[in-house]
Amino acid sequence: MARTALLGVDIGTSSCKALLLDAEGTVLASETVAYPVSTPRPFWSEQDPQSWIEGARKAIAGLRAKAPGIEILAIGLSGQMHGLTPLDDALEVIRPAILWNDQRNAAECAEITAAIGGEAAMLAATNNRMLIGYTGGKIAWMRAHEPENFARLRHCLNPKDYLRYRMTGTLATEVSDASGTGMFDVAARKWSDAVIEAVGIDRAALPDCAESHIVTGHVGAEAAALFGLAEGIPVVGGGGDAVVQTLGSGVIDPGDLQTTIGTAGILASSLDRAAPNPEGRLQVFCNVAPDRWHCMGVSLNAGGALSWFRTLAANLGHAEGGAAELDFAALVEKAARSPAGARGLLFLPYLNGERCPHPDPEARGGFVGLTWRHRDADLVRALLEGVVLSLRDIHALMEQMGIARNRIRASGGGARSALWRQIQADMFGCEVATTEGASEGGAYGAALVAGIGIGVWPDAASAAAVCRPATRDLPDPSLLPVYDKLFGLYQGLYPALETTFAGLSDPIFDQPEA
Template sequence: MASCEPLFLGIDVGTSGTKCVVIDARGVIVADATAEHPVSYPKPGWSEQDPEDWWRSTIAAVQQATAQSPGCAALIEAIGLSGQMHGLVALDAAGEVVRPSILWNDSRSSAICNRLQSRDPGLAMLMRTTGNRVFPGFQAPKLLWMREHEPAAFARVAKALLPKDWLRYRLSGEYMGEPSDASGTAVFDCAKRAWSDELLGALKLSRALFPDIAESPILSTRLSASAARALGLRAGIGIAGGAGDQAAAAIGSGVAAEGTISCCIGTSGVVFAASNQWRATPNGELHAFCHAVPNRWHFMGVMLSAGGSLRWLRDTLAQDAVAQAQTRGIDAYEVLAERAARVAIGSDGLVFLPYLTGERCPIPDPAIRGGFAGLDIAHGRDHLARAAFEGITAGLAGNVDLMRALGVRVDEVRLSGGGARSPFWRSMCADMFDASVCLLASDASGAFGVALLAAVGAGVFPTVDAACAATVRTRDLLAPDAARARAYNAVKSRARTAAERALRVEQ
């Protein structure tokens, strides 16, 4: 690291901890650190955190990161912020937290969401004003829940912030948001990149509750003296608007412009595609949000149980694979992939529906449930493994196909998450997506993505596109096989048919 080279700090407030990344002007990671914070589950379906725990973990992570390189703290020129989306941080007129933050995975507002979409104000108005369905995790339904169930606390609320925007307030003393994260509140007009006065009026929520909006790369606030002392940084450092966690990770993956999409296969699965123009699905089958790039948008398909379905298979029906993996010194998922590879495409008619916890995209149905369809006495454990891989990948491919149907170009898919480590699964993705897939050569975290946004805001790069082109590299490009891609079309068709007949549970 050159002695006077400017550095940029990315901070990502996740559900389990805060991650910090320090990069130089070439996008090389100089230091990184993570500090944990707790989650509270006070009732079934509830998920909360104390925002002050985010502040404590941010201080710890920043101090740990900057301690890794002598003089690092003095060279930081700008900060970018990312964080878990959708959470509600309710503040009073003095800026004090009114109640614990209600998180993205909290379902207490389910009945309110059903009401909003069925009649008050109805799905048609939601789609017209925001381009999206509303889900229990989104912020605005949580405010409505407070108004109905905690009226005294709601009466004190003067500002409603998202988690990373609360951290911005703690860092700068100012209320400010940005479009990508605001898109997930359920009251943001994504086409206009502004709060929807029409929808806020229909819900009887004051526009004054929500912060002003500045685009993601803009250094819209400055680090206060008190926050600088706590972090060990210089006062006055610019703070970029940043992004919600998914848009931030997309920037870290180089997915800034249309043509390249990302697919993260973790416990859940997320397919993310940039769009150079505003467009939305007719019935909200995909999230259509603002991107962290000015005048760009993105589609996002969220599959609730991707790797989680494979973990379920391992833990419930494939304990022998775990034992075998331990004997051979490999991962149990490698054993499952080996078993799946022994069965022909289509699993001899066996279909797995990965809806173990409901589904969000492209089937927005929390009541749908999964299972095996077409199970035959001739099927064995290898068929179960193959069907599971195919069912999960078909669900992800359904999002890719829907994006294509909307006119989005799909030139390349950048894979990440635990599932991307499997060569077998990567090949299946290429064939079922009918697109070339690749891996990222280095860190693709949200913290890295918003550090790049901070560098853009500081003028190191003229645009977000330029920052991604200069810093993000890929490896292991794999093209689809035309014959296998055709064979997988039948698999996807059977999966769609089985999904239409899937069981629903009472909510």
């Protein structure tokens, strides 16, 4: 009898990851294929959609080589959210896709918000602001700056949904990725006609939207030959990467949190209702479970701050031979020599501006409280704690929506550090666990959703239950008063320094390096 598996494919920003998952939640094989990102102008970030197709083709071929003879029961798709893949009436790509981290459309986002009647009206329509990263502003930018391309525009797809089209011939999306376009009414789980009109496109340009576990198409004959798949395999809706990876960490119940410490930092939770979004400072999307919603806040600076410090320390001569000899493990080991609170030292991680809870591109980072008694270990400890303080600051917004902190599922590169996990446990006062599938990112969650779609698991809660814990860290109750005090001081820094940050962003200081 042939072995069977579910295929999860994640169209990331820098690579495509594919994996095979069995019914017990075990990864049988995984493969990653890298591709480039184009930055043709300042603030632009683009990608050739064909690179996603080639990446998926090569990743699936790699899986076949590693795990021959496995029958694929269903396919789940995940991918970078908010991207605009514009197609003409012949379903050909018009121009390179505009990605989630593209920053060119601030004016268009403001115009869309004004057209619908202001920020309050936008929140009423979608429960989210029209953020610069969202798809709606990218479409408006095309209309204003590339009128010839816009005149050809007939269909708008997110990255994973372009792969779906190439696999099945179907133009479709699902609720979690649609939420990230800025044009989706997340409470009603349907497109918002009012916002679509404000963006200035026809409703027909947006694909039909299904719940994430629904089968949206089947692998066609041409795609079967291209991807090395059997014809007729069902392809489910899947999920946007930031949403579906919470399922891959086993987070489905309200009160369970997921932290992701990568270059940026994410705090996310599941909701059992589309709770109002306070001032639109969080992002509230539809969850991949049909009776759940997804709440998250994104800090622009997390693991990236440690990378910055590593390079800085190496350049100051702390490691002979340069940054390559000063690894992250050595830095974290150094931080372990400093006590909780880093001897009264705080780090603001706003090295690249901030998004949540302070949407301020002019925000600046800094160490606050330096004295002669502080050593390098204290600086690294304060940096690690500052990143977690920023996540707890996001949770302070979530508390206004009634989101508890029962336990944390940690993911991202920062989750590999036992000290950083322990700081999270002590700072939040709850258990912090990692799961075996979390390191696989969106591909793991996409495979779980595929299994729900064909009945391997009856619902998302059952699928989440197969996410086995890999590590567990419990809080030290004696440290909670230290961190509560530290957090109160941290929260006071941004309001006190906001005017200073704006002043330091004056172009008079923007001088080239000597």
